[in-house]
Amino acid sequence: MKLQRMRIEQLRQFRKPFVLDNLQSGLNLIHGPNESGKSTLVRAIRAAFFERYRSTAVDDLRPWGDSAAAPTIELDFEHDNRNWHLTKSFLQRKRCDLTVGTETYSEDDAEEKLAALLGYQYPKRGASKAEHWGIPGLLWVEQGTGQDIEQAIEHAGDHLKSALNSMVGEVASSGGDDLIETVRSQRDTLLTGTGKPRGDYLQLEKDRVLYQREIEELKERVHKYQEQVDRLGKLTQDYDQAEAERPWEEAQRQLEDARTRYQQVERLEQQQHQEKATLAQLQQNHRLLQQNKEHLEGLSRQLESRKAELDRAERDLSTAQAQTPMIAGRLQEARTGYEKAEQRRKLAVLLQTRERLEQDVRRLEQQQQILTQNLAKAKDYHQQLEQARQQARDNRIDSAAVKKLKATANQLNEETIRSRTIATRLSWELDANASLTLNNEPLTGQGEQQLLEESTLVIPGVGTLGITPGGEELASTRRKLKTLEDSFAEQLNTLGVESVEQAEDRLSVFESAGRTLKHAEDLLKSVAPSGIEQLVTEQSEAERELEKARSQLKATPEPDSKAQVAALEEAEAAFVQAGTELDKAESDERGHQAKLSALQQTRDNAKTEWQRLAEEEKSPERQQQLRQITTDLANIEKQQTELQASLERREREIREARPDFLKQDIERYQNAANHLRQTQENRGRELRDIKVRLEAWGAEGLEEQLNEKEAELDQCNRHYEELHRRAQALDLLLTLLTEKRQALTRRLQAPLQKHLNHYLSVLFPEASLEVDEQLRPGTFSRGSELGQITELSFGAREQMGLISRLAYADLLREAGRPTLIILDDTLVHSDSDRLEDMKRILFDAASRHQILLFTCHPEKWQDLGVPPLDIQASKEQAAQSL
Known part of the structure; x- marks a missing residue:
């Protein structure tokens, strides 16, 4: 099969006709950027073959936003030395026509002819899916699906086997299939597909495990029973011995002794704390007295320091008072500059306001002019609308009734013709003077009449x-x-017409009036979306706003000289700068006044303090205070010496008593007493539990239960061994029969394996790829590597998927079946070396098949050896020709 030309129209982005022709019989490289229409062309080919022409599930073919479109596809191709021409339209104009040489097919016949040629089928309803695509679904690779080949082979499996059978004979249909199925059926009652037990066999295996588990549990319980008897004797001995010795009472006595010694140490620590507090108080008093003594002795030095501070404060005050006139002058200059800047800003604002009002007047005048024009157009469109409505009312007629009238007229015409063919025909040829009478009407000359x-x-x-x-x-x-x-007369009377032609004329006029009405409504909405009344209101509001703007403009005074008025931004900046300078001058003046006040206060405080110290130095009480402080200091030092000696003795006594060890002894003896009591209580509790448990187990008859379960297990084992031997025998027999069957299947797979090896040797030398019974590529081996094709990397699976499809195409060609290979952006995950090998493979396959390779990366395929077809350039040429 060689595709020669395709033409599409009103299909997705191709609203206008687009033609792709001059396709070569071998390799065709078709490229274009993203969204240029590559995938649309592939979708068009698929729709031409796979979708029913009358399908309603092909809305994806419709150009966006065009509900009246009729997507159309034309294909010209050659097969078996005959030219085939296919035309298929969808949605609004559903049809399918096929010309094969001199033969023509239409509608369903044409579609079935195509399905039989290429090997696929149509869905009973809805859109076509992968399970219907057959051979084309295998050879036409959609974007991003090159690595997914298993399902495509499954859907095309029957067609592939048919091709193989036509080449090697019906070796696949062996009489042993029934025997294999019988053996498999019997085996499947006992084993799963992976050889695991099932059914009664599985149940017996579970019963064996259950019996063994129960027996083990019974043995464990018997063993525990014996252990509990031994444990009871040991616990009884320990309990009686502890009750006689009562070790917890000795632990309690030691605990009380430790608590008494620790309380004595706590009393020593309390005395130590009290003495430390007294010593701290004496040390504090000593420091205060020492400070007072130093203060009184240093009064003369303080008097000299205060005199120096007073002199320095008076000098600072004089210096600050000398700066007062200069600061006041800068403040006055800043206030004058601020007032001038404010006046210039007001003039700039006035000028800008006037310019804005002038712009508003011009804008409103233009808006009023547009509204006036729209109002005139709206009135004209409204008149056209009313005329169209009147014409529609005058010629209103039911289109369904007209259609029914035409159908009745056709039936009447057909029945009239039919009646004439079966009526009794009377013909006559009379002499000149002879006559006859038929139904009271004379007959003369010659003539003919049909009698009903x-x-x-x-x-x-x-x-x-x-x-x-x-x-x-x-x-x-x-x-x-x-x-x-x-019926025909009644329908004419109902419609009020005299003939079918008159009814059709009225319907045509009625529909034309409807279209005119719709056009007039659209025109009216374009100029008056909310109606003529709203447009009149808007015009009135525009006039009022215009008058208001004119009044405001007239009321706004115009500056005397616009040339002397600075721009508003400049005036605002100057105003802000003047304000900043004024704020700084005012801040400086306030800071200066605050500084003067602070300096005056400092001078006054220094003078007061100097006078106070001078009077205090001359006071007689000062000498008395010095003598008293010296005596107090000597007494406090003596008391400190005595307390420190006492503290050292107390510290030694506490250290020798080791209070930290005493606390640990208290905790240890407490835990020991509690533990000994708890241990004895636990022994008593465990003794009671063991006695109750032994009484219950003794009533159950554990040894009798164990004997019964062992007997049941023995019977289950015998039945299990019987089914086990049968399952193994059936599994062996099925394996032998399957191996024989596979030998026949390999004869069926040989042609396909030959083509796979041809391509595989280029991509993976020394590698092999096996085909399973369903003709799917499965196990892949290369050297010591062995695995399934699905375990390869994404790029390798994509490459293996493509060479597998080419092998299937070679097989179909040998069987005389048509082939066409379509690749949409394939091999995008291949590295440069593998891509080079794949180019060799494609070039080789193109000598036997036509290949359409669509890509958005033409630079990767420029060494393919074929001239590329640029979709974008073809679209631009088509647009220019239109």
């Missing part, structure tokens, strides 16, 4: 002949003809 009803023919001088047209068919035709005539 019983008639009377009078022959002068001879008599009267009665003519009765015979046959029930004529009577039925006559009744049906009468019914159709009455």
Whole structure:
């Protein structure tokens, strides 16, 4: 099969006709950027073959936003030395026409002819899916699906096997299949597909495990029973010995002794804390007295320091007072500059306001002009709308009734013709003076008449002949003809017309008025979306706004000289700068005043402090205070010496008592007493539990239960061994039969394996790829590597999928079946070396098949050896030609 030309129209992005021709019989490289239409062309080819022309599930073919489109596809191809031409349209104009040489097919016949040629089928309803695509689904690779080949082979499996059988004979149909299925059926009652037990066999295996588990549990319980008896004796001995010795009471006595010694140490620590507090208080008093003594002795030095501070404060105050006139002058200059900048800003704002009002007046004048024009157009469109409505009312007619009238007229015409073919035909040729009378009407000369009803023919001088047209068919035709005539007349009367032509004319005028009405409504909405009344309102509002803007403009005074008025941005900037300078001057003035106040306060405080110290130095009380402080210091030092000696003795006593060890002894003896009591209680509790447990187990008869379970296990083992031997025998027999069957299957797979090896040797030297019974590529081996094709990397699976498809195509070609290979952006995951090998493979396959390779990366295929076809350039040429 060689595709020569395709033409599409009103299909997705191809609204206008697009033609792809001059396709070569071998390799065709078709490229274009993303969204240029590559996938659309592939979808068009698939739709031409796979989709029913009358399908309603092909909305994806419709151009976006065009509900009236009729996607159309034309294909020209050659097969078996005959030219095939296919035309298929969908949705609004559903049809399918196929020309094969001089033969023509249409509608369903054309589609079935194509399906039989390429090896696929149509869905009973809805859109076509992968399970219907057959051979084309295997050879036409969609974008991103090159690595997925298993399902495609499954859907095309019957066609592939048919091709193989036609080449090597029906070796696949062996009489041993029934035997294999019988053995497999019997085996499957006992084993799963992976050889695991099932059914009764599985149940027996589970029962064996259950019996063994129960027996083990019983043995364990018997063993535990014996252990509990031994444990009871040991616990009884330990319990009685502990009750006699009562070790917890000795632990309690030691605990009380440890608590008493620790309380003595705590009293020593309390005394130590009290003495430390007293010593701290004496040390604090000593520091205070020492500070007072140093203060009194250093009063003369403080007096000199205060005199120096007073002199420095007076100098700082004089310096600050000298700066007052300069700061006041800068503040006045800043205020004057601020007032001038504010006046310039007001003038700039006034000028900008006036310019804005002038712009508003011009805008509103233009808006009023547009509204006036739209209002005039709206009134004109409204008049056209009313005229169209009147014409529609005058010619209103039901299109369904007209269609029914045409159908009745056609039926009446057909029945009239049919009645003439079966009516009794009367012909005559009389002499010049001779005449006859038929149903009271004279007949002369020559003529012919068809009789549908019983008639009377009078022959002068001879008599009267009665003519009765015979046959029930004529009577039925006559009744049906009468019914159709009455119905036709009634429909004409109902529609108020005299003929079908008049009804069609009225319908045409009515539909034309409807279209005119729709056009007028659209025009009216374009100028008056909310109606003429709203447009009038908007015009009035625009006039009011215009008058308001004119009044505001007139009321806004115009500056005396626009040339002297600075721009608003400049005036605003100058105003902000003047304000900043004024704020700084005011801040400086406030800071200066605050500084003066602070300096005056510092000078006054220094003077007051100097005067106070001078008076205090001359006071007689100062000498008395110095003598008293010296005596107090000596007494405090003596008391400190005595307390420190006492603290050292107390510290030694506490250290020798080891309070940390005493605390640990208390905790240890407490835990020991509690543990000994708890241990004895636990022994008593465990003794009671063991006695109750032994009484219960002794009542169960554990040894009798164990003997019964061992007997049941022995019976289950015998039955299990019987089914086990049968399952192994059936499994062995099925394996032997399957191996024989596979030997026959390998004869069936040999042609396909030959083509696979041809391509595989180019891509993977020294590698092999086996084909399973369903003709699917399965186990892949290369050197020491062995695995399934699905375990390869994504790029390798894509390459293996493509060479497998080419091998199937070679097989189909040898069987005389048509082939066409379509690759949409395939091999995008191949590295440069593998891609080079794949180019060799494609070039080789193109010598036997036509290949359409679509890609958005033409630079990767420029060494393919074929001229590329640029979709984007073809679209631009088509647009220019239009």
